[in-house]
Amino acid sequence: xxxxxxxxxxxxxxxxxxxxxxxxxxxxxxxxxxxxxxxxxxxxxxxxxxxxxxxxxxxxxxxxxxxxxxxxxxxxxxxxxxxxxxxxxxxxxxxxxxxxxxxxxxxxxxxxxxxxxxxxxxxxxxxxxxxxxxxxxxxxxxxxxxxxxxxxxxxxxxxxxxxxxxxxxxxxxxxxxxxxxxxxxxxxxxxxxxxxxxxxxxxxxxxxxxxxxxxxxxxxxxxxxxxxxxxxxxxxxxxxxxxxxxxxxxxxxxxxxxxxxxxxxxxxxxxxxxxxxxxxxxxxxxxxxxxxxxxxxxxxxxxxxxxxxxxxxxxxxxxxxxxxxxxxxxxxxxxxxxxxxxxxxxxxxxxxxxxxxxxxxxxxxxxxxxxxxxxxxxxxxxxxxxxxxxxxxxxxxxxxxxxxxxxxxxxxxxxxxxxxxxxxxxxxxx
Amino acid sequence: xxxxxxxxxxxxxxxxxxxxxxxxxxxxxxxxxxxxxxxxxxxxxxxxxxxxxxxxxxxxxxxxxxxxxxxxxxxxxxxxxxxxxxxxxxxxxxxxxxxxxxxxxxxxxxxxxxxxxxxxxxxxxxxxxxxxxxxxxxxxxxxxxxxxxxxxxxxxxxxxxxxxxxxxxxxxxxxxxxxxxxxxxxxxxxxxxxxxxxxxxxxxxxxxxxxxxxxxxxxxxxxxxxxxxxxxxxxxxxxxxxxxxxxxxxxxxxxxxxxxxxxxxxxxxxxxxxxxxxxxxxxxxxxxxxxxxxxxxxxxxxxxxxxxxxxxxxxxxxxxxxxxxxxxxxxxxxxxxxxxxxxxxxxxxxxxxxxxxxxxxxxxxxxxxxxxxxxxxxxxxxxxxxxxxxxxxxxxxxxxxxxxxxxxxxxxxxxxxxxxxxxxxxxxxxxxxxxxxxxxxxxxxxxxxxxxxxxxxxxxxxxxxxxxxxxxxxxxxxxxxxxxxxxxxxxxxxxxxxxx
Numbered sequence: 024x025x026x027x028x029x030x031x032x033x034x035x036x037x038x039x040x041x042x043x044x045x046x047x048x049x050x051x052x053x054x055x056x057x058x059x060x061x062x063x064x065x066x067x068x069x070x071x072x073x074x075x076x077x078x079x080x081x082x083x084x085x086x087x088x089x090x091x092x093x094x095x096x097x098x099x100x101x102x103x104x105x106x107x108x109x110x111x112x113x114x115x116x117x118x119x120x121x122x123x124x125x126x127x128x129x130x131x132x133x134x135x136x137x138x139x140x141x142x143x144x145x146x147x148x149x150x151x152x153x154x155x156x157x158x159x160x161x162x163x164x165x166x167x168x169x170x171x172x173x174x175x176x177x178x179x180x181x182x183x184x185x186x187x188x189x190x191x192x193x194x195x196x197x198x199x200x201x202x203x204x205x206x207x208x209x210x211x212x213x214x215x216x217x218x219x220x221x222x223x224x225x226x227x228x229x230x231x232x233x234x235x236x237x238x239x240x241x242x243x244x245x246x247x248x249x250x251x252x253x254x255x256x257x258x259x260x261x262x263x264x265x266x267x268x269x270x271x272x273x274x275x276x277x278x279x280x281x282x283x284x285x286x287x288x289x290x291x292x293x294x295x296x297x298x299x300x301x302x303x304x305x306x307x308x309x310x311x312x313x314x315x316x317x318x319x320x321x322x323x324x325x326x327x328x329x330x331x332x333x334x335x336x337x338x339x340x341x342x343x344x345x346x347x348x349x350x351x352x353x354x355x356x357x358x359x360x361x362x363x364x365x366x367x368x369x370x371x372x373x374x375x376x377x378x379x380x381x382x383x384x385x386x387x388x389x390x391x392x393x394x395x396x397x398x399x400x401x402x403x404x405x406x407x408x409x410x411x412x413x414x415x416x417x418x419x420x421x422x423x424x425x426x427x428x429x430x431x432x433x434x435x436x437x438x439x440x441x442x443x444x445x446x447x448x449x450x451x452x453x
Numbered sequence: 454x455x456x457x458x459x460x461x462x463x464x465x466x467x468x469x470x471x472x473x474x475x476x477x478x479x480x481x482x483x484x485x486x487x488x489x490x491x492x493x494x495x496x497x498x499x500x501x502x503x504x505x506x507x508x509x510x511x512x513x514x515x516x517x518x519x520x521x522x523x524x525x526x527x528x529x530x531x532x533x534x535x536x537x538x539x540x541x542x543x544x545x546x547x548x549x550x551x552x553x554x555x556x557x558x559x560x561x562x563x564x565x566x567x568x569x570x571x572x573x574x575x576x577x578x579x580x581x582x583x584x585x586x587x588x589x590x591x592x593x594x595x596x597x598x599x600x601x602x603x604x605x606x607x608x609x610x611x612x613x614x615x616x617x618x619x620x621x622x623x624x625x626x627x628x629x630x631x632x633x634x635x636x637x638x639x640x641x642x643x644x645x646x647x648x649x650x651x652x653x654x655x656x657x658x659x660x661x662x663x664x665x666x667x668x669x670x671x672x673x674x675x676x677x678x679x680x681x682x683x684x685x686x687x688x689x690x691x692x693x694x695x696x697x698x699x700x701x702x703x704x705x706x707x708x709x710x711x712x713x714x715x716x717x718x719x720x721x722x723x724x725x726x727x728x729x730x731x732x733x734x735x736x737x738x739x740x741x742x743x744x745x746x747x748x749x750x751x752x753x754x755x756x757x758x759x760x761x762x763x764x765x766x767x768x769x770x771x772x773x774x775x776x777x778x779x780x781x782x783x784x785x786x787x788x789x790x791x792x793x794x795x796x797x798x799x800x801x802x803x804x805x806x807x808x809x810x811x812x813x814x815x816x817x818x819x820x821x822x823x824x825x826x827x828x829x830x831x832x833x834x835x836x837x838x839x840x841x842x843x844x845x846x847x848x849x850x851x852x853x854x855x856x857x858x859x860x861x862x863x864x865x866x867x868x869x870x871x872x873x874x875x876x877x878x879x880x881x882x883x884x885x886x887x888x889x890x891x892x893x894x895x896x897x898x899x900x901x902x903x904x905x906x907x908x909x910x911x912x913x914x915x916x917x918x919x920x921x922x923x924x925x926x927x928x929x930x931x932x933x934x935x936x937x938x939x940x941x942x943x944x945x946x947x948x949x950x951x952x953x
Contacts, residue, residue: 024893028820033813036820037715039837041686044721050714051586055804058548064801065794069557071572073565080562083785090480092516094554097739100531101524104545106738110870111929112861112921116527117740120520123469126941130507136940140742142598145785153641173785180759180781184612184643228500257492259502279553280573281563281786282598283743295938301741305942306934308927309919318934324601324637325875329646334637337599337731341739351469351516355508357480363492364485370495371487383496405566413564436486 077438078410081387081429082224083144083171083250084281085273087361088433090352093275093345102344107301107337111316112308117340118315121303124347131252131350132267133260134289138300140343141286141335144250144270145174148218149181150299150333151268151288152189155216155244157297157332158265162187163213165243167201169194169223171250172418178218187215199225199380199389203233210241220248221261225380225427226369226387228258235263252346253431254385256353256362266290275349276342285342296322299333361432368430368439375443379425387429389415389422393448397426400445409438411445454905457533457898458867463925466522469509470942479513507944526925527740528869534895538841538872538884539632539680541710541732546802549736549795558794563786567771573790574770578763580747580797584728587808588706589719590749594758595788600707602783603727603746604638604674606759609780610725610750611672611701612642613757617778622671622700628657630681630876635674635705644671651878655681655834657691666698676705677718680876680884681834682819682841684711692722701725706749709733710888711816711839714809718749725750730789734796745792759783814889815840818896822887825900829907833879840888846881854910854917856881861928862909862920866902 025033037045056064078086097103101116108114108121121139128137141147152164164182166175168191175191182189192205201219210217217238221229235245247261249269261267272284290298296319304318324331353361365386372388379389390412392400401411412426419425430439492501511519528535535542553559561573581593597603608625615621624647625639636646649665652658657675666673673695678684685691692702704718704726710733712718718726730736730745738744750758760779761772772787803811816839823832823842830844846856860870860883872884887896909917921927 024817024821024896028817028824030820033817036813036816039686040684040716041689044688044716046589046715046717046720050805050808052583052800052805052808055802055807058802061548061798061801062552065552065555065558065576065798068572068576069555071575072557072561073569074557074560076565076569078562078565080564082564084562084564086560086562092479092513095517096520096524098550099521099524101527101529102740103550103737104530104535104542105527105740106535106537106540106542107741109873110528110860110864111931112924112926113526113528113864113869114740115926116523116525119466119468119523119526120740122940122942126468126470127508129941130505142602142743143785145782146598146602171785173782176760176782177784180609180783181641183781184609185641186643228496255502256505257501258496259500277554277559277791278562279559280561280570280790281788282784283789283791285743295940302938302940304934305939306930308929310927312926314926314929316929316931316934318931318938318940321935323633325633327637328633329636329640331633331637331640334601334605334634334641335599336601336632336634337729337738337744338742339598339739340741340743341737342743344740348516348520351509351511351519352479352513354473354477354479354510355505356476356478356510357482358505358508360482363489364482366492366495367485367487367490370490383500385496401566405569410562410565410569432482439487 073410076408076410079412079428079442080410082413082427084278085251085429085431086278086433087253087273087431089275090349092352093348096348097341097344102341108317111314115315118303120344120347122305122315124343125303127350128287128289131255131260132289133262134267135292136295137287137289138298138302140339141288141300142339143282143284143286145177147268147286147288148174148248149178151246151266152178152187152216152218153185154266154297154299155246156187158244158294159215159242161213161215164189164216164218165206165209165214166191166218167220169201169225170218170220170248171224174248198382199227200382201229201234203237206234207237210237210243212241214241214243216244216246218246218248222251222254222385225389226384227380227382228385231261232263251385253362253365256358257366271346274346276345283339283342285339285346295319297332300335301338364432368432368434372428372430372439375439376428376446386431387427389425390428392424392426394424397424404445407441409441411442455866460923463525464522466519468942469511469519470507472515473510475510477510477512479511479516533868534887534891534899535869536871536885536887538886539707541886541888542738543735543888544890545735545737546799549798552798553791553794571770574763576794576797578770580793583800584747584749587713588726588749589717591752592755592758593747593749595747595793596759596784597746597748598784598789599742599744600727600729600746601634601638603748604634605641606748606783607703607725607727608638608642610754610757613780614754615671623669625671626673628675630655630679630878631674631676632705632707654836655683655878656685659687659690662691662694666694666700668698670698670700672701672703674703674705676708678708678711678839681843682838683834683836684839688721707732708840711812713812714805715812725754730792730796735799736792736795743789743792745789745796811889818887818889818891821896822885822900826903829904830883841884841886843879844883845879846883849910850881852910852914854914856883858917858920859883859906862906862917863902864921865923868899868902
């Protein structure tokens, strides 16, 4: 091949580079290693992490069983090693699964259109806020303090430079639901969006309809966030929202120390042109057969450049496929049954550890530690190979001695009993 | 002559919704070990939904057949050369998939105690160190989820630094050869975009740059090698012009596969850049993600990196949140960790020398393709190319056949098309990036296919204009799709002929 190129050595390929940009020494990286050594290295790292622990962590990342079918499908090279389906004639596999994904997200959320995926739930929030700003021509955003704190931080980062102003509103101290009165006082004619989460960060189901009514009265859009997609199997779909943005990690996506996950944005048909992200549409091929292709690309960066609705390009297609397979496996009855099991487990746990808030919750809730330091309880649990609840003081100083406890279909009764024991008040010495 | 493929039967398959019938199931949950409860009693009847209308009800066998059949309608790297320019479609090693699925990594919760996450943190730290070595930069954040997200992070870092210096400035300069994500990113970060024209060699014009850089310019976003596959030989002078006026140099690292082990952006004046783990570092493209878009910076930008930062404290890793000058988070948690694991596996497998060899092979492959095709296709920019080569359809267009047609005809020859009609500075572009993955045999088949198509255009252009002919789906009506968008299945909206 060198000879065909008229070269004597491969080094000549780089002869045109200016001498002062050439790397003069080898990279410091160690020499390459074999497949066996690679597996060995990562196995050693995996062992340094928690393994064989029961966990009560949720807070946006949930431990749900992953049906075998999921990795079986996404491991097929035709899905794993293809790229964005620009060439529709040889990408019908990917395109068809995305069309099914978009459909199922609409069915779940009560929205009319859904995109092919966003990076994750957290980045879907600023994308939804920016979309609402474009739709309304306004720039003020009100976000509930019961939205995932890290999602709010991401929103803050995007907003700081994007000409949006963000203000937060609180929750009702005893019930943990968003404070509709504070929202009603804060909203005005400059408000583009009201952003709420349901179930909220405390696990509590919000009154989406009431929040939407307040937003709509002032011409603002209601953006509803979800982090626990399994809840959609049992909760009334947020059809009153204008934009639904969420995280699908619960749908057979490994927790994987925080990613990769898949976010979505779903909305009403009338807002399609302001929607970010890829969309797949149905059409015909030249022989009249049903076919799918990427569509409405005039919203996107590769066509519209600086006038695009978002800069997103590569998204989370394979992860969205995991969610699609998951939804197919559980289906209509299964997702309901799965949601009911989560509900039952969390409510069993709430019989052992009293919830701090009175609002209705799905599969996680806030528990007070009876005056003891959360770390002390968690240390005791760790000794029994149980990872306890997430201490909340880091984001909510007013919840200093509170943790967020989550139970899913994978949580076992005996572990919940142990957590209940650990929360019992320490007996006072006589 | 078509040598690489011959047609075979593919299975028809309808949508899952059309396969559904009430009561079919593909799952079984364990019996509850706690008392069942009435949802309406604990949630309130108003909060409980009716059934999910239209949601699939299918059996396990139907599910595996459904997705397997659909998969066979895709082209993929595993089937052959996938020469999408600027996308770096290289082989995705399977050991990477295995290690990312090890229980201790795949089931790690981002909020588990740091004492029980040391393995994950070590992996992240090790990849950060490797990427710093490869780029010659001072610090890395792994948080961005993909290339465009990395770009946004990088431009926000620049903005934060300039603000700290007293003026965030107003404009970001972008060459007309750039990816669309660059201008879209600058706009989201609150900057006005100013396009700069490339010179007749397809490069940034120094005199033009000198003329337009003023105290309102925050940065130049440059791709190097650029989207023609040409190394910007004046990169140091470009950096000097910017730095003299207090502006910064951003490098889009989409084409880093041409430089690893050969040249380091940190040594030629770049202040901040992103990498695409799904391009240069072999993590699977997955039909359009997930990706990974780490950002590498010089010391001056380090204080502004997203929260949290990995920090070594005595003998253990910890996350440092106490960084008052940080731009904040760009994503929840710490990044696409599963992608980070795969990228590190790739780096470990290759080592320093292996990575350099991959670069050499990638550049050699692109030059080989150039040599083979130059007699048949117009090469508008003659500068030496690195890892990709861009032809134009000028000769073929005279016979009424455009780059998009040639691309579709390549499908009949058993290849995924190149990148079509990009970069925009080449009229009718054919942008070809073979990567180091391919051996001579596959490259020859590919070159022969394009040569054969060039001949067909002279003798029978219609066969090219109406391609592909051998796929189960013929040319797709994208115009109709956009004019009358059907974006979800409904029981009654399918006017098209279903697949079975």
